[in-house]
Amino acid sequence: MTKNKVNISFRIWFYTGNEKFLGKGRVELLERIDKTGSISSAAKGMKMSYRQAWQMVNEMNERASEIVVEKSLGGKGGGGATITKAGEKAIQQFHEFEKKVAQFIADESKNLNF
Amino acid sequence: MTKNKVNISFRIWFYTGNEKFLGKGRVELLERIDKTGSISSAAKGMKMSYRQAWQMVNEMNERASEIVVEKSLGGKGGGGATITKAGEKAIQQFHEFEKKVAQFIADESKNLNF
DNA sequence: TATCGCTATTCATTTAAAAACATAATGAAA
DNA sequence: TTTCATTATGTTTTTAAATGAATAGCGATA
Numbered sequence: 001m002t003k004n005k006v007n008i009s010f011r012i013w014f015y016t017g018n019e020k021f022l023g024k025g026r027v028e029l030l031e032r033i034d035k036t037g038s039i040s041s042a043a044k045g046m047k048m049s050y051r052q053a054w055q056m057v058n059e060m061n062e063r064a065s066e067i068v069v070e071k072s073l074g075g076k077g078g079g080g081a082t083i084t085k086a087g088e089k090a091i092q093q094f095h096e097f098e099k100k101v102a103q104f105i106a107d108e109s110k111n112l113n114f
Numbered sequence: 115m116t117k118n119k120v121n122i123s124f125r126i127w128f129y130t131g132n133e134k135f136l137g138k139g140r141v142e143l144l145e146r147i148d149k150t151g152s153i154s155s156a157a158k159g160m161k162m163s164y165r166q167a168w169q170m171v172n173e174m175n176e177r178a179s180e181i182v183v184e185k186s187l188g189g190k191g192g193g194g195a196t197i198t199k200a201g202e203k204a205i206q207q208f209h210e211f212e213k214k215v216a217q218f219i220a221d222e223s224k225n226l227n228f
Numbered sequence: 229t230a231t232c233g234c235t236a237t238t239c240a241t242t243t244a245a246a247a248a249c250a251t252a253a254t255g256a257a258a
Numbered sequence: 259t260t261t262c263a264t265t266a267t268g269t270t271t272t273t274a275a276a277t278g279a280a281t282a283g284c285g286a287t288a
Contacts, residue, residue, distance in 0.1 A: 004179045007129040008211070012219070014226075015121040040264060049247050054266070065118045071265065074255030078263025093226065097122070104218050105126070112128075112207065154234060163277050168236070185235065188284030192233025231288085241278070248271065258261080 006112045008105050012098060014090075021063045026056055027094050033057070033069060034083040034091075042081075057081070064090065120226045122219050126212060128204075135177045140170055141208050147171070147183060148197040148205075156195075171195070178204065 014022040025046075032042035043053035061067040068087030073079045083091075128136040139160075146156035157167035175181040182201030187193045197205075 004130045006135070007132070008126055009129060010124055010126045010215070012122055012124045015123060016118045018121070021120070038264065047247095050265090051248085051267080052246070058266095072255095073265050074253080074262095075264085076256050076262080078256095079254070079265050080263090081265085097222065097226070100222055101124070101215070101219065105215065108211065108214055112211070152234065164235090165237085165278085166276065172236095186285095187235055189234085189286040190232085191286090193235050193284070194233090195235085229288105232286100234284085236283075237281085239278105239280085241276105243276080244274095246271105246273075248269105250269080251267085253266075254264085256262100258259105 004113065006109065008109045008112070010101060010105055012094075012101060014094060016063045016065075019063050021060060022090060022094055024098075026060060027091055029053055029056060030060075030068065030083055030087055030091055033081050034088075037082065038080045039069075039071070118227065120223065122223045122226070124215060124219055126208075126215060128208060130177045130179075133173075133177050135174060136204060136208055138212075140174060141205055143167055143170060144174075144182065144197055144201055144205055147195050148202075151196065152191075152194045153183075153185070 011024060013020055028046065029042055029048070032045050033039055036042050036045065039053050039057055040050050043050045046053075057069045057071070061069060064086060066084065066086035068084055068090055069081050070084050071079070071081045125138060127134055142160065143156055143162070146159050147153055150156050150159065153167050153171055154164050157164045160167075171183045171185070175183060178200060180198065180200035182198055182204055183195050184198050185193070185195045
């Protein structure tokens, strides 16, 4: 009867009310928007269609009390998108929370076997 | 600037090595097998095809060091399936772990706003 | 030895989510 | 006033996952 070590994986999501607001994927999207300055190039960088990326951004903006992405239309480069202070805070809080949970799970799972 | 309360949802998965072994859905499947005595009626009770249920059971048995479901073929009622001691333990440990994580997250998320 | 309901397995079909495609609309700047 | 890359939005196509259907095998028991 060999015992196997059990590893635990997890995911967390932030909700506002009962609507999904932020998860790992959306955080990555926000970070890429921050880095590239546009939804379209952020989407290109992940395996994601522009349409979906745009929709995600829109949902997040609708569901947060302050928008997380400021979008601009037309102009020099056609427009673009930037992360707001509220967006930066959301990203940071998500990472922090995820880290805490990871630490907790790592501690608690040390002696879990089958 | 109204702040919204943020709720956090999560899911955890048990892995043996780097293969998924157990998650919320599979735990429910095991519990239904336990209650009904067969994979087929357990599957019927959830929104799940017998095929998938059978495959899940098979995967779990392959990936655990001891099988979690004992299957019997033919005989009086055509056969059936029962949960082993190892299976019961797995279910119990999953629930316990999930509960601990839920408590941790509830505590940590008390003052999270946007 | 016939029956019965289950396990076991293959193959076709359905479905839902995402991608891909197409096309306006925008507005600063040259 | 033309250009440009982007946002914005509707429509079609692809893809992946699950379901559904069909069939064989099993074996205790009546």
